[in-house]
Amino acid sequence: MTKFTFPYLEQEHPIFGKVTRPFIKLSLYSGHFSQWLSVKKVLADTGADISVIPLPLGQLLVSEVELGQPIQLGGMLSSNLMINAFVHQIEAKIGNYTFEMPVAISTSSTIPPIFGRQKALDRFKVSFVHGSEIILEI
DSSP, X not given: OOEEEEEOEEEEETTTEEEEEOEXXXXXXXXXXXXXXXXXXXXXXXXXXXXXXXXXXXXXXXXXXXXXEEEEEESSSOTTOEEEEEEEEEXXXXXXXXXXXXXXXXXXXXXXXXEXXXXXXXXXXXXXXXXXXXXXXX
């Protein structure tokens, strides 16, 4: 069994002060540039049905974002905020483990990269260890 461990990162929260969050490092393959791009802060989110990336990153991965399957995303920043996105199959890599997953490329540049469940987090046995680290096992 292969194990990938990532320490939680500390961030400021407007209400709670300093909080720790489970971020992972992920590489995504850019068909547009024919190379791997490293994304160092991707939030591992068990509440997200699908992985999401902001528009500027999506434009580096695919030549025509709008050719993906249209979808509306909600609940990320506010329960009543809906954001348009386009779903693409993207090749991803964590460590030396490569896989393909659906990724919603948001039309917004303010959405943070999120590693959701569908064909992403659900591939792994995931352990969130006392707010200090996340362990992905395959």
